[in-house]
Amino acid sequence: MSIIKTTYNRRSFLKVTTLSGGGMMLGFNWFANLVPVEKSGKAVDTKDWVDLNGFIKITGTGEVTIFSPNPEFGQNLMTSMPMIVAEELDVDWKSVLVEQARFNTAVYTRQFTGGSQSIRQGWQALRTAGASARHMLVQAAAQTWQVPAEEISTENGVLSHKTSGKSVTYGEMASAAAQIPVPKEIKLKDTKDFKIVGTPRKNVEGAKIVTGKPMFGMDYRREGMLIAMIAHPPAFGMKLKSCDATAAKAMPGIRDVFTFQVLKEDYVKEIFDTRTFNDLVAIVGNSTWEVMNAKKAMQIEWEPIADTKEMQNFWGGQKREVFIPGGLESSSAHVRKMAETAVTSAKTVRKDGDPEAAFKNAAKIIERTYSAPFLAHNCMEPMNCFAHVTAEKAELAAPVQAPEFVEKTLSARLGLPIDKIDIHLTRMGGGFGRRAYG
Amino acid sequence: MWTGEKHLKTVNFCLIDVSNQPKERANFERFLPQKQNDVMAKFNLKINGKTRQVDVDPDTPMLWVLRDHLDLQGTKYGCGIAACGACTVHLNGMAMRSCVLPVSAAENQEITTIEGLSENGDHPVQKAWLEHDVAQCGYCQAGQIMSAAALLKNIPNPSDEDIEAYMSGNICRCGTYTRIKAAVKTAANS
Incomplete structure (x- = not known):
């Protein structure tokens, strides 16, 4: 059993409030770094909500909802992360509802899915949140029943006191629990007592998937929306040379055709800004099929790019010059470059034992060269996004792994402050890192 | 808009599409579009047991009729060239790639989408x-x-080879193939 301090950065990790209509809402940070701190810090005020990105809601009727802040692309963190909360909370997993939280940098932090970090980074914070909510429910029951808290046990969302035979559901005790001070430190379960974590649980969105419910970016609909498709060059290393939209514009259902720059010329790219194609053509129309046909009718010439150097922001705020070689990128060029690199002397990063001696003494040495082609992080769901942009604000519904980065890039591109950009997170039809790039 | 070149291209994709489904190949000719104009036309469609009318270009693939005109977004767009299987629907009980099935070829035929496979999401395959x-x-x-679902209608107790052959046109980038095969067997035995 481990004891975790529930403060970090000298502020409380947890914030509790009463739900209108009864019940409790416990806010916490999905990825808080809960290193124990010496100083207990100042009193909690509402600005601490800024650091919260996860919520446990227990209504008066006993409905338990866990809001999942991070975008979902099939790695099932919408299932696995709430499981960790439910474990410490001691609720029946079958009764837990999971909802995709809205993307909101004013409220949440680190709404990013990628790098296989979700469980590793969320583990302690999620457990602490679940355990804290359980602790407050137990304290509320102890006060109500006038019995020692240690004598109260919890299981499947029910609080019980064996000696008196009293028992009550979490829902019935939730409003009272919201009045209990947030604990300063909390005991976590012994891992050997886990009932949910370590067991296979099914995808919480499974039923929606097998019945074809609209949930992906491609499924997003808004009254009056138009369809736009982008004409890309046929290969990496090409840019727009000329574009004739006369035929396409005359086709049925077509509203407009225009060329545009994805990013402004003087913009310094962030690490997840794609720099592959900057000059593109958009075809806009009433329906997908009409736009697809018009795209085929476009007369577009592409030309190879020249050698380019540009500045790019990397992790930790450092800027680096990036060299982009001119000409078409091709698999044969990759193979050639690999062959060139293979004959140059390598840097030893790690060496275990004595491989030279092992080769020397080997009875037989087998040498083979294997190669694999460029493997694209293609997703089954094509890249897509709903956008409604006005002079005042931008509203998006997008299947993206890194909405925080998208928002930042959009802010620079559109000249809109971050708080005027609203991104609705949809389920992603695959991500694989491709959807981390804007 | 129904140019000769495009016509050939579509036929080619469809033949690839049904290559593992010999029963469908024999019936294939009747699915080819008869109309060759580019004006909008009204079509009566039987979708999930209901009659729906749309006024669209006769070339429009069923996929876009379903998604754009009838608000049935369960059928997915993956590639648009019958190479991935995400848009599979049933036409008279047979699996068809709706992205290359012109609406003009689907008129008055029984179309079933994922939304209509079962009333309560309890088709043996869904379960x-x-x-x-x-x-x-x-x-x-x-x-x-x-x-x-179409496979099991044709072959109620498929072998591993049957499953692999029939399902090979449906790509999964996450790589769920092992579970797909196991689930098909479970559905066959239910």
């Missing part, structure tokens, strides 16, 4: 999919389920 927790991202699964 087996949940039992095996097949989906990861889930985007291809409507197409996988429609293909599996």
